[in-house]
Amino acid sequence: MIRYILRRLAWALPTMLIVTFLVYVALRIGTNPVESYKRSNPRVTPEKIQQYIDINGLNPNYVLGYFRWLNNFLTGNWPRSIKGSREVWPALKDAMANTLRLGIAATVVGVFFGLIFGLLASLRPGGRRDIAINTGAFVGISIPPYISAILLQLLFAVYWQRWFGSSLFPTSGVYPAGHTGFDLFLMLKFMALPTIVVAIQIIATYSRYLRASLLDVLNSDYMRTARSKGISERRVLIHHGMRNALIPIVTVAAIDFGSIVGGLIISENIFSYPGMGLYFLKSFGDGDFPLLMPWMVIIVASILIFNLVADLSYAWLDPRIRRE
């Protein structure tokens, strides 16, 4: 098992190199900071331009430029951002913390309610409750987050203020302007709307996953064996039904969470929530590869890691595919 994990991690390295190289080249082709530098400083001397190129590592040879960047990245000597010459790590760290907070909250809420609805729907397939939950899930999946986000902002901020004098939840940011320090209550208030928007999608998806998976399991012979033992229906459902139905769902959840770390681009943008998604939009718009490359590394790493987690959890949950 340890050897398997090591082998998987070893494979992650070339993947990482290839992906970062491709992204580097794409960014360099797509944007030209030297041009915009020249445009904003029309009377700049060639020496100054060369200096600008050297400082920012804008080597015209992409391969050399990539390995220069890689060397700096690995030795911890990260280049500063092109725009504003800021340090990268503090910004990236904050963005990651914000996204993880939002991602974990939305995943916990979403998977929890998704599983409850999925369970309720599958108990009597075709019944009124099943139809209601299915319809709800269908609506939830069909409404894109930018619509549900705006509707929620209207309801809880704009109309709430009109009706009750003050808004219930703020519509953007993580803290009010000028706030410093940590305040859990305030933080949760600011997180509420983005969490709901993301959670709606997760609830809708997972209720359908679980319903499908559980219906499969409920019709299997071992459920009848379990019932023939005369154990309680609750035990039959949880111990035999859910235990089997959750195996594929845990796997999907791990993979899904891996991609959430990359940021919830649409939701974060609408709520001006300074997470990985917003970080990406800003640095991508500026063609700022010193900012963008470490972001990319984190995304790729998290996807690779959570895929490994998914495979390991599958083996852990299902004895049939366990191996040495």
Place this chain on the structure above:
Amino acid sequence: MAEKILQIRNLRVTFDTPFGQVFAVRGVDLDVEESELLGVVGESGSGKSVTFLAAIGLLSSRARVTGSVVLQGEELIGKSPQQMRSVRGRLMSMIFQDPLSALNPVHRVGKQIVEMLQSHQNLTSKQAATRAVELLDLVGIPQPEQRSSQYPHEFSGGMRQRVVIAIAIANNPKLLIADEPTTALDVTVQAQILEVIKRVQQQIGTAVVLITHDLGVIARVADRVDVMYAGRNIEQGSIESLYDHPSHPYTRGLLASIPQPGKDRLTPIRGFPPNMMAPPSGCAFRTRCEFAEPTCEVDIPELRIFNDLQTACLRAQELPNFRVRQ
């Protein structure tokens, strides 16, 4: 006469489906005596499985069950699901057809037996685990200690069926229902499983109902036979009498259809089983019966004693003697 463990009287099971009602069981009368092995034969759709699924309370809520099922003097029809739970697995348990899917793939074999034990007896985990190993040994699984901590996929089909049997007999039930326990297994393994069932029946003194469509299986192990057709039982009796001089034309047809060595052609029963959404009036077999006459369309024949068999045929006494055509 031995004491009756199970008495089924006028049992009827109807399923409501989107296409109409299916009359799966239409008045079954049946007794199971203490520690006997009763074979129940019939073709697919004859209601043999449904009869006993109804008795043990494992039919879906879409089934409507009427009549009477008395287990050791206790009426089961009309019991609440909770009350049925305490009967199931303790007084009466069941083995199913496909051992490959009958065990939960994610739990260890020993644990699945322990679950059965602990749901009806006050045993500590250790006692239950020890008992589980004993049970595996009883059903003929070698190295039962090691095997009990393995998962179902590490067992062959025949071994899994033994595990299923071990689960079913864990609480020394009075009645064991085996629903086509050998159908999914290959022939050599079939014989072993039948042996295990026979041995278990003798060792723990449980009565066994063996549901099958395989007359060879019945002949090998059963004490008595009950033949079902179109949701009713049409002939009952000891294995010797029934195989020697069957009265009912359907039973005769079944026996005649067994392939004979040296005979080129099979002798099938002509026609098809009736559609159970609209079973024929009177005797359900009359549409395929060479002895049918107009009265067969009117009266549903009841089981009557004739020639030390119970036969549900109006013309049983008039029929010529049975002889398997060679």
